[in-house]
Amino acid sequence: MPIGLPADADVLRKHSTWFVTYGVIMILLGAFAIIAPGVATLAVTLMVGWLLLIGGAFGLFAVISGGTSAPGFWWNLLTTAVYFLAGLAVLTRPITGVLTLTLILAAYLLAGGVFRIMMGMGYRTHAPNAWFWLLLSGVIDIVLAVIIMSGLPGTAIWVIGLLVGINLLMMGFSILMVALAVRRAAS
Template sequence: MTIPQDITRLQSEVNAAVREHWKAFLIEGILLVILGLAAIIVPPLASLAVTIFLGWMFLISGIAGLALTFWARQMPGFWWSLLSAALAIGAGLILLAMPVQGALTLTIVVGAYFLAEGVATIMYSLEHRRELSERWSWLLVAGIMDLLIAAIIITGLPGSALWAVGLLVGINLLFGGITLIGMALAARKG
């Protein structure tokens, strides 16, 4: 078989699987839309939920990393692995013990991310402009929007910690859910 035939076969198998399970995708999409709307309506609660979730993820991954580090202690990099596991456990415990302060820290990180992403996207758009690409203006607008979001989040600190993470997670869940619903309905018809 050639590569294009393999890709075509894989695409048809994926399409068949989506058609077969379209109801599961629809249910998941509806759930994501509900959770997204809830996060948008009550962003402080969503921000705390995300912070607590991340705290548990850090704690669990740190404990697992610690166990694996001691299990394979003869491997090179033992002390670095031990430090990494201890940092994950510490970050998890801090986020779980002080979720409000953790939400503030996450908000600062999100603001810094949007700032860096905005600058990088604007620079990327200017590179496209030099190549006479027709899409450079869309990239420029996206970069400016990232900078605007960063400015709103950073200048609104510490108050923006109440809503920023929860609102952004809510928007992400809402659009992810809408996408799944659209995919499910399209697969049902197909």
């Protein structure tokens, strides 16, 4: 291992071609999701539907196999049945699932934004150089939530796919840049 290169970086350097390839694939997937956000939104929704359905099915099997004497049987049965039925609903009515996931995303952004604004205000005295960034992050989350909600149902078609695309693109760039930086540092 070269001097000054940590063990993780050495492994990354040895396999940097795979990490570069991984980064490029993530960038391409992200670009596709940004170019075709409706397709990406539908893909994410269907994936969530399948995860709920499969998780619910395995949960129902496990709960029923455990028997009615198992602690929390009825609660677990109800919870896994809801998962199963939610997955089935999303898969049989994916457009409704897209709308539901978009509403959940908007609610998450709104709640997170309010929470970060409150945290930022609370940190004014404890972290005078950082509180503004929490406040700004919260305001941006609330603005995004309002944009999403004010454009419904139209925003439901593209917002999840766009956000997933941006995430994939940024993750791909970060993986690619780390792999290239480790390559350069090792040589």
